[in-house]
Amino acid sequence: MHRPSTAEAEVAAELADVRPGLAARYQAELPGARAAVLTRLWRALAHEPLPWITAREITGDGLTLRLSDGRRLHGPRADPYATAAYVTEVRLEKAAYADPARLMFELGVARGTGFVAELGHSVASLALSRAGQQPVAASDASKEWPVRDWEWEQRVVDGHPYHPGCRSRPGFSVAEQLAYGPEHRPQVELGLWPVPADECLLTGDWPDELRDGEQLLIPVHPWQAAHVLKRGCERGIGGARPLMSLRTLALPGGPHVKTALSARLTSSVRDISGYSIALSATLSAFAEALAARTDGLLHITRTLGAATADSPDLAAVLRESPQEYAGPGERVVPVAALATTELTSSPAWLAAFARLALTVGLQLLDLGVALEAHGQNLLVVLDAEGAPRRLVYRDLADIRVSPARLARHRVPVPELTGRIVTDDETTLRRKLFGSLVAGALAGTAGSAAALGAALETAVRDLPGTADLTVLREEPLPAKALTLMRLSPRTPGDQWARLPNPLLPDPLPPNPLR
Template sequence: MPHVGTDEYSHPVDLLTALRLPGSANLVAEVAHSVAGLALSRTTSPLTTAFLDRTLEEHEQSVVDGHPLHPCCRNRTGFSALDHLAYGPEHRPVVALRLHPAKEHVVFGDWPDELRDGSGILLPVHPWQADRLGVSSAGTLDASPLMALRTLSAGDWHVKTTLSAQITSAVRDISGNSIATATTVSDFLAGVVEGIELQPNLASAAVLANGEPDRALGVILRDKPVPRANETLLPLAALTARPVDGGPAPIRALGDPVEWLREFTELTVPPLMTLLARGVALEAHEQNLLVGLVGGRPSRVIYRDLADIRVSPRADLPERLHASQEALRAKTFATFFSTAMTGLVAALDAPDEDLWRTVAKAVPDTPDRPALLRDPLPAKPLTLMRLDPATKAWAYLPNPFSR
């Protein structure tokens, strides 16, 4: 158990309180909510479907414990216990999205005819959001919540809704800029990404308030990924997630760990490093990477949630996405190597040295290769960021390639 002085603490809130960290009041409240949410999530019943026979939605909902590194992994500030049960993906509910008849609206991309109503559109609104805003409804659209909670699977689409609740670190609404550029960013990536498939943004829309997109009433529609023959589609996080009934991570049942990791890294590392050399960084963590498995072996990788990419400055993309090469490198290294790859290595049943050596062999000869294999790896200081939301600095971890 953690110690402060001679006292032991079994609850993280008691430990945080005893530490008396400056500015920790909000963090203490968020951790308390997270602990309660995590305890509730672990009351869900285990999935009975065989691992490789599960649908994408079932795999999304199998990640019971939430964010693997965040101190507030199950924090949903503003949610009651009933809200967790009604909307949390780990509880596998059917969520009836409210179809709001939006007369004053803006649309970008190919908005589906099924979500039109004469000259207006039917904007899918999360029921938690609709109840708080008091918006009208002209019907509902049944959907299954995915890992991100506010993104749901409905028919042929994945629907990213606004949800003005704080999930882990941020309030999950959609800025007007993101609404306006969702399809532009998607089209740009389609022209530069090679080796990794994309889940494209089909369309975006929002209610207009004072002539501007309302960040509390916006939606991004994505095409739903379709499994190929004999393929299982799942988020990378589902491979390393702790089963609710205990036992090892599912990835341990998929064969030789070194060979599995070799196949996965050959699909992911060269494209990500090549893209970085071209001035584009993806937010390639365990939630944003979908893996296609055939017979349990990696066959393809799909990248989704395009809003958080960063690029070297260019006129055809919004300034909020622009970053220096150093910042692009930090994003790629922190999200994929420090987070996703470290989680895989920890879950696989093989010596770490053998696994990191396998990863290193897949790193192409790009300008960023020496830094990846030699320098400390950046990581988000998630606890410090909750103590001081203005924190912009990176934490740095010992480089696993140079051990």
């Protein structure tokens, strides 16, 4: 019998107090949540360059990993692009584990204690997220398409398709998850924090309704006000709808606002640096001009204004809603939400979407910009029949810009500094291929076979570039999300090399690197 983890028990106890009507459904969702997180963890163990895994061997009944202490870990053959939960247990020596947190605890790896807790939180929060969904008939689940942009965001219940911490929200109580998590469909009142304008870094335009004389009114997430700033706000904006990123919300009848949220969600603490505020207007204008070179296939949501009170804990960015780029009868859908529709069951549709995404992504990469085009940042414009027509991209904070490539195409080089600027070919390709191909397209396809079929069709007619050659002939880069969580002292991204489904044997035993 499964013994509840600490996180599972804590959520159950809190739920009994704040929403007892969900308690039974929460318990019913726990086994599926464990399998979903265990599947993500097994992907990492099978494919990331974890230093305490010394050998991997595909056998007739699955995959065996040899650990540095001599123990063996056995489970099913790992599809790095699968999104369905297919791993229900793995065996460490003779003991079977269905709980990812308990497995990680038994592995006993260095600096793993915090990650064990995150896995427990991820399972418990995922079960809570699933329990909060409104039951619908299976035949109707994907046919009723949302009308408003934030309704699409609320469809993404399970979070990141490949991160074991897909729903880890440490520091959030059950009541706060229900109040702020987009999958629970809340309305949120943002605080308005007054700061003298001459004490703020401001780029772009700040609307009159967010000013009070000589003060700027900076939107503040209520969790941030309570837990970080330790003070409530006298004024606020009601009716805001949280989007997939949780700290970004759609304002009623207006733009989207990205707020500072100094909590670790999946991998990162979600504050807003002064660096990104300072560059926001320049980046927005530059990206808008570059998108004009794609013959209408790409739109960039404009950054309207960005402000910080000289603190990453008190800052906000106002952006256009992607819905601004929908024509009559069209819908703008976050790529992460495509899996909630019937579209992705069609190989022809997947191939058409992959062709559109790669056409745009590779064109911009050749020009000198690598997009962080994962399923949250990238949106697709669908016509009335559901065909993919154009792309919309939001949040420029983590793109990469190559001055050398821009100069080669006689594109004016913007005045940018810091981590965004690089001419390193590997860095540029990792940024795009890791987010778009191993992320957005893989998550939409849902398996190596479906991804491979879509890519094979999509790349046939693409213009031949050195970047396309690398995409077709080398392993696919993907962020080593678990390695990064277990290496807190190593700054920056770390990478895994995943089997390329375009190659003849797409799923060989993954060599250690």
